[in-house]
Structures are given as structure tokens and as C-alpha cells.
Amino acid sequence: MTTTPYLAVRDLTVAFGDVRAVSDLSYAVPLGRTLAIVGESGSGKSAAALAVMGLHDPATTRITGSVTVGGAEVVGMAPAELRALRGSRAAMVFQDPQSALHPYFTVGAQIAEAYRAHNAVSRRAARAHAADVLGRVGIPAARRRLDDYPHQFSGGMRQRVMIAMALVNDPKLLIADEPTTALDVTVQAQILDLIADLRREFGSAVVVITHDLGVVAEIADDVLVMYAGRCVERGPTRTVLGAPAHPYTWGLLESIPVVAEKPARLRPIPGSPPNPRTPPTGCAFHPRCRYPERVGDTACRDRMPELTGDGDRLSRCHLPRPDQVFRAEVLPLLGTGDQHVR
Amino acid sequence: MSDELLRVEDVVKHFGPRRERVRAVDGVSLELAEGQTLGLVGESGCGKSTLGRLVTRLLAPTSGRIHYRGTDIARLTERRLRPFRSDIQMVFQDPYLSLNPRHTVGAIIGAAVARSGERETRTRVRELLEVVGLDADHVDRYPHEFSGGQRQRVGIARALATRPRLIVADEPVSALDVSIQAQIMNLLQDLRREFGIAVLFVAHDLGVVRYFCDRVTVMYLGKVVETGTAQEIYTRPRHPYTQALLSAAPDLSVVRTGTPRPRIRLTGDVPSPVDPPSGCRFRTRCWKADDLCAVEEPALTGTDEHVAACHHA
Numbered sequence: 001m002t003t004t005p006y007l008a009v010r011d012l013t014v015a016f017g018d019v020r021a022v023s024d025l026s027y028a029v030p031l032g033r034t035l036a037i038v039g040e041s042g043s044g045k046s047a048a049a050l051a052v053m054g055l056h057d058p059a060t061t062r063i064t065g066s067v068t069v070g071g072a073e074v075v076g077m078a079p080a081e082l083r084a085l086r087g088s089r090a091a092m093v094f095q096d097p098q099s100a101l102h103p104y105f106t107v108g109a110q111i112a113e114a115y116r117a118h119n120a121v122s123r124r125a126a127r128a129h130a131a132d133v134l135g136r137v138g139i140p141a142a143r144r145r146l147d148d149y150p151h152q153f154s155g156g157m158r159q160r161v162m163i164a165m166a167l168v169n170d171p172k173l174l175i176a177d178e179p180t181t182a183l184d185v186t187v188q189a190q191i192l193d194l195i196a197d198l199r200r201e202f203g204s205a206v207v208v209i210t211h212d213l214g215v216v217a218e219i220a221d222d223v224l225v226m227y228a229g230r231c232v233e234r235g236p237t238r239t240v241l242g243a244p245a246h247p248y249t250w251g252l253l254e255s256i257p258v259v260a261e262k263p264a265r266l267r268p269i270p271g272s273p274p275n276p277r278t279p280p281t282g283c284a285f286h287p288r289c290r291y292p293e294r295v296g297d298t299a300c301r302d303r304m305p306e307l308t309g310d311g312d313r314l315s316r317c318h319l320p321r322p323d324q325v326f327r328a329e330v331l332p333l334l335g336t337g338d339q340h341v342r
Numbered sequence: 343m344s345d346e347l348l349r350v351e352d353v354v355k356h357f358g359p360r361r362e363r364v365r366a367v368d369g370v371s372l373e374l375a376e377g378q379t380l381g382l383v384g385e386s387g388c389g390k391s392t393l394g395r396l397v398t399r400l401l402a403p404t405s406g407r408i409h410y411r412g413t414d415i416a417r418l419t420e421r422r423l424r425p426f427r428s429d430i431q432m433v434f435q436d437p438y439l440s441l442n443p444r445h446t447v448g449a450i451i452g453a454a455v456a457r458s459g460e461r462e463t464r465t466r467v468r469e470l471l472e473v474v475g476l477d478a479d480h481v482d483r484y485p486h487e488f489s490g491g492q493r494q495r496v497g498i499a500r501a502l503a504t505r506p507r508l509i510v511a512d513e514p515v516s517a518l519d520v521s522i523q524a525q526i527m528n529l530l531q532d533l534r535r536e537f538g539i540a541v542l543f544v545a546h547d548l549g550v551v552r553y554f555c556d557r558v559t560v561m562y563l564g565k566v567v568e569t570g571t572a573q574e575i576y577t578r579p580r581h582p583y584t585q586a587l588l589s590a591a592p593d594l595s596v597v598r599t600g601t602p603r604p605r606i607r608l609t610g611d612v613p614s615p616v617d618p619p620s621g622c623r624f625r626t627r628c629w630k631a632d633d634l635c636a637v638e639e640p641a642l643t644g645t646d647e648h649v650a651a652c653h654h655a
């Protein structure tokens with residue numbers, strides 16, 4: 001890839017007291033591309049996203065490493081400069097719409113305010129722009145709905161209002177934290193289409209955080225899999241989901257019953273994610289992994305594997321020839337994928 | 343059905359005052375045989391949980407009949423319901439809210455075990471913990487000492503304590519992480535095979551339902567729009583709403599096949615259940631709707647294997 005990435009994260013570490021939520025995370029997103037970050041709850045997805053937006057409380061959070069947005073360093077950026085960045089060049093759609101929409105102000109007032117914070121325009125002009133953006137995210141009769149309060153919208157519409165608010169200043173970077181987790185599949189499909197359209201229309205860099213690999217398959221160019229605060233696998237979506245190299249990614253795929261076919265049986269990952277206060281030694285996944293014996297002696301328990309790989313796909317695992325293991329032992333469990341619905 | 347366990351007939355549940363009556367369940371019929379699994383799917387608010395609560399008689403229906411092994415339990419008094427309560431159990435979505443935080447899991451499960459001596463109860467509780475894959479020595483721990491998946495196992499052990507024939511599972515895995523969801527689904531699958539328990543499985547995840555269920559019922563705004571064997575519903579959906587629902591589900595297999603499935607995109611939101619559209623309730627979002635759909639409500643028609651309610655299916 002020749003494009004310089006708009007968002008570049010290098011060796012990012014986020015710690016709350018003695019809890020290390022994110023360790024040594026690196027990734028890059030060029031303009032016009034979508035990266036999905038997947039992982040179980042507590043794996044550090046949100047903590048990493050908030051660090052990119054400079055939204056952590058510096059009094060309680062220790063952040064090291066580097067995050068650049070359009071060339072500007074976010075780690076250590078002054079609060080005023082951060083405010084200028086957020087909402088103009090970079091915007092975030094939060095996991096919980098309740099937390100980001102104020103219940104006592106009309107939707108129109110909130111969107112107009114977000115616009116006026118970064119543009120010297122009249123109230124009238126800001127209101128017209130708000131109606132415009134609401135219409136763009138597919139709210140019918142947008143002008144009339146400006147004076148409604150958040151509770152007067154359905155869950156899916158509130159999520160669209162949130163996206164409208166994030167887009168009001170045409171950001172070059174959009175981060176959406178589980179934007180569809182609480183929504184029905186029909187509404188989820190609308191929101192995913194919307195995010196895809198916006199990327200196409202404005203050529204922004206997009207990061208979507210999700211725990212749903214189906215969502216990843218649908219909208220992401222690249223995917224990054226997190227486990228216990230670290231990237232365990234990263235690469236183009238077709239490669240990572242089509243021929244994954246990490247046992248955790250295999251486990252996720254083996255755990256999901258897909259709509260298009262009926263698997264004989266799921267093969268869940270045993271156990272549960274580690275407690276971030278007492279992370280396992282060596283490879284954090286080793287207590288749940290099927291392959292440490294295959295690696296030999298106690299390497300998985302003793303040594304943290306490096307993130308290594310060929311070309312644009314990286315994986316963090318000691319297992320030799322994971323491609324062969326995947327083809328011989330995992331792929332047969334995943335079905336053929338040719339029994340489509342309809 | 344020869345070995346019929348449950349037959350719900352034209353059951354209605356309305357909430358609220360006359361003027362703002364919420365038609366949560368509005369004339370639903372379904373059947374479940376012994377040991378069978380029926381998936382109940384549909385968008386948020388279509389009445390799935392309400393129907394589940396009617397079947398377990400946590401709610402009383404406004405009208406209609408609920409035949410359980412030949413007895414209509416729709417209108418039974420609490421006292422007459424008691425023997426049925428142990429037969430029909432419920433597993434809830436949220437393993438955090440459904441267990442009393444001040445009681446040990448031993449006490450929670452023990453309270454559901456049929457009355458017997460303290461020693462016997464404890465033995466049975468330990469046995470149940472092992473059946474659901476928990477450590478029997480954790481009997482004196484409190485819910486907060488368990489992870490989400492483990493708590494869901496406690497909820498399942500509690501449901502099994504009465505040796506039920508029917509379990510209503512309302513979104514039993516949707517609050518859990520993907521890797522834990524698969525553990526719980528396999529557990530439910532094993533238990534129902536081992537004990538021959540029938541399951542009414544409420545879920546919005548269509549992949550989970552396909553994995554788990556023999557038959558599927560699709561609901562829209564308090565009504566059944568389609569019912570059939572899982573194979574029929576997933577490979578030959580007839581109702582436009584079912585087709586849209588299936589095509590909207592994000593699908594992983596696109597990665598392996600490279601060809602995305604054709605999509606049907608529904609626009610707009612589900613109308614209010616206080617004032618549902620005339621005729622076919624789906625017509626405000628249906629791309630096949632015509633004048634007939636606005637005036638005449640379509641009836642469920644088809645074969646034993648597969649029925650749908652649509653004028654133009």
C-alpha cells in the first residue's frame with residue numbers, strides 16, 4: 001500500500017492502575033479503508049479506541065506509545081487541541097447511545113451545537129445543516145424531527161442520530177464502537193450500509209469495533225483480532241477470516257453457527273477470558289488453547305510470542321505451519337459455505 | 343401431532359389501558375412435540391418474550407388456550423398451576439439479573455429442588471452443578487463469584503432442578519461472548535437430548551436458531567407470519583418478512599465463497615403495536631404490498647411442514 005495512513009497507532013499501551021487494558025497495539029488505517037477490531041468483552045477494544053480519540057482521563061490512565069491522526073500526535077496533546085480535533089477531523093460513535101445523547105435537549109439542538117462548535121455559522125444555518133445530516137442518515141421527514149427529544153426515537157433511529165452527530169463536520173476518521181450490537185438485524189443492516197456509504201462518499205478512514213465476525217465479513221477491508229489487550233492476528237479480512245493463522249481466531253470461527261448452513265456441532269473455546277489483573281504468563285491464550293503440546297515443552301506458558309508474519313498478515317503464535325493445521329483440522333469443521341439461504 | 347406436549351391456540355395478550363392498548367401478542371397459535379425444539383424469532387418488541395411468559399404462565403393471557411399435555415392451563419389458579427410449574431421452566435437472558443446476589447448458588451438451586459431432606463437436597467444440587475459443567479465444590483459460592491457463562495449454567499441448573507419436560511429459554515446466550523455462547527448452546531443441546539426436554543427457544547440470532555432448533559416460528563407485531571421446519575424456513579422462506587430477516591443477517595460464509603448473498607433491505611421501523619396497520623401488519627414495509635394487503639388480513643396457509651401468512655407468497 002502506498003497511501004500514508006490517516007490513522008497510525010504505534011506500540012499503544014493503556015493502563016488503569018494495575019490493570020493493563022491494552023498492550024503494544026499497532027495498526028494503521030488509510031483514507032477510504034475500513035478496519036474492524038474484534039475480540040471478546042474486556043479485550044481492550046474500547047480502551048484502545050478512547051485512547052485514539054484522546055478521551056481517557058489523564059489522572060487515572062497511563063498511556064504510552066503513539067497515535068497520529070492526519071499526522072498530528074494525539075498522545076499528550078493539549079486538551080484544547082484535542083477538542084478541536086474531535087468532532088472535526090475525527091469523530092466517534094459510542095457503544096451506548098444513551099451516554100452520548102443528552103436526554104434534555106432536542107436532537108436538532110444537539111447536532112447544530114456540534115456543528116457550531118467547529119464552524120462560525122448562524123443558528124439558522126446550523127439548524128439547516130443539522131436537518132441535512134439527519135436526512136443523510138436516513139431519518140424520514142428530518143426537518144420535522146429536529147425538535148424531537150432522543151427518547152422519541154426508536155433504538156435504530158437513535159443510533160442513526162448518533163452517526164449524524166459524528167458526521168456533522170465530515171470527519172476524515174470515524175470510529176464506531178459496537179454501533180449495531182443492540183440492534184435488530186434489519187436495522188443493523190441499514191446502519192452497516194450507511195457506514196459503508198459514508199466511507200465511499202467521503203473517503204474517510206473508518207474503524208469499526210465489533211464482536212460479530214459476520215459484521216466484519218460484511219464491511220471491513222482489514223481486521224485486527226484482540227485478546228487480553230493484545231493484537232493476536234491482523235490482516236486483510238479475506239485472509240484473516242478465510243485462512244486464519246491464530247488458534248484464537250480459529251476458536252471464534254468454530255464457535256459461531258452461521259445462518260447459511262447447519263453445523264453438526266460447535267467447538268467452543270474452553271474456559272473464559274483471563275482476568276486482566278492476573279494475566280496468564282507467556283501467551284495469554286495458553287490456558288484455553290488446544291495446541292501448546294504441539295508447540296512442545298513449555299514455550300506457550302513461558303514466552304509471549306512475537307507478532308510476526310508474511311506480507312500484510314501478522315499473527316502472534318508459536319505454532320509452526322498454522323496454515324496446515326487450519327486446513328487439516330479447523331476448516332473441515334466450518335462447513336463448505338455453499339449451502340446458501342435462498 | 344401424536345406426541346403433542348404444548349398447543350397454544352389463538353392466544354392474545356394485551357397490556358395497558360383501553361386507549362393505549364399494546365397488542366403484544368395478538369392471536370398466536372403454535373405446537374410443540376415432546377422433546378422438540380421450536381425457535382421463536384422476530385424483531386425487538388414483536389412479542390416473543392411475552393409469548394414465552396404466557397407459556398410458562400408467568401403471565402395470564404387476555405384470551406386463548408394453552409394446552410399442556412392435554413390440560414388448558416391458560417386460566418388455572420396459582421394453586422392448580424403448581425404441578426405444571428415444575429414441568430415448565432424458564433431460562434432468562436441476563437444471567438446477572440436473574441440470580442439473587444445474596445443467596446449462594448446452592449441455595450438458589452436448592453430452592454427449586456423438590457422438597458426433601460437437607461442432605462438429599464445438597465446431594466442433588468451438587469449433582470446438578472456437575473450436570474451443567476460446574477465444580478460441585480462451588481456450591482457455597484455467590485453469583486458474583488462466577489463469570490457470565492458460569493452464571494448462565496447456574497440458571498440452567500436451577501431450571502433442571504424440577505426435572506422439567508419443557509424449558510422456555512428467552513435469549514439464553516445473547517448476553518454472552520461468542521466463545522461462551524457456543525459452550526452454553528452445546529450444553530443445552532446435550533441436556534435436551536439426554537433428558538428429552540422440549541425447548542421453546544426465543545432468539546434474535548438466526549444462526550443460533552438454525553443450530554439449535556427443529557422448527558422455527560417467525561413473529562411480526564404480535565402475529566405469527568411463518569412456521570415450518572428449520573430446513574424449510576432457512577432454505578425456502580415464503581413470507582417476505584422472513585426473506586428480509588434472513589437476508590439481513592450478516593453472514594460469514596461470504597468470506598469463503600467470495601460472493602455476497604442477494605440482499606433485501608427493509609426500510610423504516612416496525613409500526614407501533616398500539617395501532618398496527620390494517621390488513622397485513624407487514625404491509626408498511628413490504629415491497630410486494632398491494633390494495634388487498636391493506637384490507638384483508640392474510641391467513642396462515644400451506645402444508646404441515648411449512649405455513650406462511652401472505653397474500654402473495
Ligand SMILES: Nc1ncnc2c1ncn2[C@@H]1O[C@H](COP(=O)(O)OP(=O)(O)OP(=O)(O)O)[C@@H](O)[C@H]1O
Nearest residue numbers: 357358364366385386387388389390391392393615
Ligand atoms: N408489562 C408490559 N406492559 C406494557 N407493555 C408491555 C409489557 N411487556 C411487554 N410489553 C410490550 O409488548 C410488546 C412485546 O414485548 P416483548 O417483550 O414480548 O417483545 P420481544 O419480542 O421479546 O422483544 P425483544 O426482542 O426486544 O426482547 C412490546 O411493545 C412491549 O413494549
Ligand SMILES: Nc1ncnc2c1ncn2[C@@H]1O[C@H](COP(=O)(O)OP(=O)(O)O)[C@@H](O)[C@H]1O
Nearest residue numbers: 016019021040041042043044045046047048276
Ligand atoms: N475507566 C476504566 N477504569 C478501570 N478499568 C477499565 C476502565 N475502562 C476499561 N477498563 C478495563 O480495561 C479492560 C478492557 O476494557 P474495554 O476496553 O472496555 O474492553 P472491550 O471494549 O474490549 O470490551 C477491562 O478489563 C476493563 O475492565
Ligand code: SF4
Nearest residue numbers: 283286289300317318
Ligand atoms: S502461542 Fe501457543 S498457546 Fe498461544 S495461541 Fe499459539 S499455540 Fe496457542
Ligand code: SF4
Nearest residue numbers: 622625628635652653
Ligand atoms: S400479505 Fe401483502 S403486505 Fe403482507 S407480506 Fe404478503 S405481500 Fe406483503
Ligand SMILES: [Mg+2]
Nearest residue numbers: 045046047095
Ligand atoms: Mg467495549
Ligand SMILES: [Mg+2]
Nearest residue numbers: 390391392512
Ligand atoms: Mg424479549
